[in-house]
Amino acid sequence: MAPSLESHIIPQGAEIGADTLISRSKVTVIGSGNWGSVAAKLIASNTLRLGSFHDEVRMWVFEETLPSGDKLSDVINATNENVKYLPGIKLGKNVVADPDLENAVKDANMLVFVTPHQFMEAICKGLVGKIKTDAEAISLVKGMEVKMEGPHMISTLISEQLGVNCSVLMGANIANEIAQEKFSEATVGYRQNREAAEKWVQLFNTPYFNVTAVQDVEGVELCGTLKNVVAIAAGFVDGLEMGNNTKAAIMRLGLREMKAFSKLLFPSVKDSTFFESCGVADLITTCLGGRNRKVAEAFAKNGGKRSFDELEKEMLQGQKLQGVSTASEVYEVLSHRGWFELFPLFSVVHEICIGRLPPSAIVQYREHKSRSS
Numbered sequence: 001m002a003p004s005l006e007s008h009i010i011p012q013g014a015e016i017g018a019d020t021l022i023s024r025s026k027v028t029v030i031g032s033g034n035w036g037s038v039a040a041k042l043i044a045s046n047t048l049r050l051g052s053f054h055d056e057v058r059m060w061v062f063e064e065t066l067p068s069g070d071k072l073s074d075v076i077n078a079t080n081e082n083v084k085y086l087p088g089i090k091l092g093k094n095v096v097a098d099p100d101l102e103n104a105v106k107d108a109n110m111l112v113f114v115t116p117h118q119f120m121e122a123i124c125k126g127l128v129g130k131i132k133t134d135a136e137a138i139s140l141v142k143g144m145e146v147k148m149e150g151p152h153m154i155s156t157l158i159s160e161q162l163g164v165n166c167s168v169l170m171g172a173n174i175a176n177e178i179a180q181e182k183f184s185e186a187t188v189g190y191r192q193n194r195e196a197a198e199k200w201v202q203l204f205n206t207p208y209f210n211v212t213a214v215q216d217v218e219g220v221e222l223c224g225t226l227k228n229v230v231a232i233a234a235g236f237v238d239g240l241e242m243g244n245n246t247k248a249a250i251m252r253l254g255l256r257e258m259k260a261f262s263k264l265l266f267p268s269v270k271d272s273t274f275f276e277s278c279g280v281a282d283l284i285t286t287c288l289g290g291r292n293r294k295v296a297e298a299f300a301k302n303g304g305k306r307s308f309d310e311l312e313k314e315m316l317q318g319q320k321l322q323g324v325s326t327a328s329e330v331y332e333v334l335s336h337r338g339w340f341e342l343f344p345l346f347s348v349v350h351e352i353c354i355g356r357l358p359p360s361a362i363v364q365y366r367e368h369k370s371r372s373s
């Protein structure tokens, strides 16, 4: 079992009584990949600083054995570094890696979900009945699920399966840059609970990570999810060396489809959300510097002859792409609803990913598309 920090962290403020300490919120981060580790670092710097949180931040680790033969969670606790997913960055001594999911969440009032979206259903199943009934959750997961009854956002999956309120945090947040404390912004999307949203902003906000809250969970979450499909398209353009104008065109068309898709699914989605960090800013940074872009570039350079799975394994060393599976999930929605004509870019990205069309089709689809705006 992972060690507890309670024994070697000195409580902040000797004048604070035991009752106050008891009412402090305990935070657990569920996930410890590239962004999960950076999220833990950000949070840990704030829990040390702010009296309303327990110092210790638990971070659930999907356990694996490193080439050295050591367990990843042991190495994180010994070195204070996630040597596999965020090498070279100290997480903060108050981050405790814990491979036992149930143990990691048992005392937490604030649950931060940050794993690749394809693992979320199993993780939520494992947590049913295991979390505090009054816990608040936030999802940093960019992705969605498609079920028989239609598309399901990850925040909805968390809320429905675990019976907790779930906000989201998305934004132009390439994890490695934030790990180096380079300035960026992010957007918290909340449903009704403004107070909970303010607490999440407090927990994440630092001088180099500027967080704003908006009342539009679906808008924020769909921005974070759908931009990964556009990033795949941008990667194809880069791989084919089509230049900046083509890439800008793809980003513009992509943003238009992101907005239309979000509003068709959830009419409550606000136009203004697309101008927050989670919208246009995340689209830009991911199309310039993200993993989806990078692997899609390699896919196009290879003329689509090497699969995304193969390239992901080779290029990302255990990190996961979200854009390819999201393109497939979006395609399923388009197919069920008869929306192909409305979303030619989204459709063609999936068809290229599965090898039905060549990468060059990324600009040829335009003849089918609706030209309404």
Ligand SMILES: NC(=O)C1=CN([C@@H]2O[C@H](COP(=O)(O)OP(=O)(O)OC[C@H]3O[C@@H](n4cnc5c(N)ncnc54)[C@H](O)[C@@H]3O)[C@@H](O)[C@H]2O)C=CC1
Binding pocket: 031, 032, 033, 034, 035, 036, 037, 061, 062, 063, 085, 114, 115, 116, 117, 119, 140, 141, 142, 143, 173, 174, 175, 176, 318, 319, 320, 321, 322
């Ligand atoms: N890395 C980034 O720059 C950013 C990522 N995100 C989003 O955050 C989410 C998490 O991504 P990262 O932290 O970057 O992860 P990652 O892609 O770096 O790492 C993959 C993670 O999945 C875990 N894993 C592998 N198999 C698993 C299984 N069967 N069950 C549970 N976990 C398993 C690995 O242990 C590892 O922690 C994604 O939705 C991503 O889109 C959002 C903003 C920035």
Ligand SMILES: O=C(CO)COP(=O)(O)O
Binding pocket: 142, 171, 172, 173, 174, 175, 231, 282, 285, 286, 289, 290, 291, 292, 293, 321, 322
């Ligand atoms: O979501 C991201 C930046 O905000 C990271 O995108 P990638 O997964 O493509 O690296």
